Amino acid sequence: MEKEQYLFKLSSYQKLSVGFKAYLNYAMQQTDFGRLGKISLNSVELGRFCYLAKGSGRIFIYDTENEHEITIMFVQSQDILPELKLISKYIQGQLFMQFSENTTILSIPVKHSDNMHKLxxxxxxxxxxxxxxxxxxxxxxxxxxxxxxxxxxxxxxxESFPTVFSQTAVKDVASYLGIHSSTLSAMRNRNK
Structure with missing residues (x-):
């Protein structure tokens, strides 16, 4: 089921030929991550056309100078992820992804990308x-x-991520919003 959703998501960008779909189906890999698992995107290559089949998480930078995490974006099921290892070399600090729940990522291994582009x-x-x-x-x-x-x-x-507070620490949401965590807590209490 997840493989079909993956191919459907890729088809939503453009019509895929039968041969290309077959190649994607053949080359597809599944990688599972546990709840609160964290990976360094500077060193881990997830593959091409990374698709969050199940789960959610956040992408953040660890600012080594100020020793704190800066949340860049949240991702959830059915999102396509950016080519994070390629991006990491242009970012000052370390780029990470943390999973809010058990997560499955489907992707095409890097070793297949050259063939894919040629074929x-x-x-x-x-x-x-x-x-x-x-x-x-x-x-x-x-x-x-x-x-x-x-x-x-x-x-x-x-609106876009209604379960963010049940899956993510308040300090991480506050970092994404560009406010202090105590300000976010006060805002949440005021809106209840």
């Missing part, structure tokens, strides 16, 4: 479409940080 030209445009969607998400997040007050940023987060 199926459509894989290049699929990469472009996925990257465009991820960049758009980041732009929306940044725009919200610049134009919305903390209450509205919290409302937008809860």
């Amino acid at each position: 199926f030209q459509e894989s290049v445009t699929l990469c472009d479409e996925i990257n465009a969607e991820i960049i758009a998400k980041v732009i929306i997040i940044l725009t919200g940080l610049k134009t919305l007050d903390a209450d509205h940023r919290l409302d937008k987060l809860l």
Whole structure:
């Protein structure tokens, strides 16, 4: 079932040829992570076209200078993840992903990506479409940080990720919203 959802998600970006779908189905790998598991994205390669089949988590940077975590984004079931190992070399600090619950990621191993691009030209445009969607998400997040007050940023987060407080520490949500955790606690108490 998860494999079909994965192929359906990739097909939502563009129509996939029968041969390309068969290759993806053949090469697909599943990686499972436990609740509260944390991986360093500077050193771990999850593969290409990473799809969160089950579970949720957050992507964060560990700021070594100030010794604290900065939550960049939350991800949940049916999200496609960015090419995080490639991104990590451009970021000051260490890039991590922490899983809020037992999580399954489906992806295409890196060793297959060269063959995939040689055999199926459509894989290049699929990469472009996925990257465009991820960049758009980041732009929306940044725009919200610049134009919305903390209450509205919290409302937008809860719209897209209603279970965030049952799965994530308050300090991590506060980091994402750009506010102090005590401010977030006061906001939550005021809204109850």
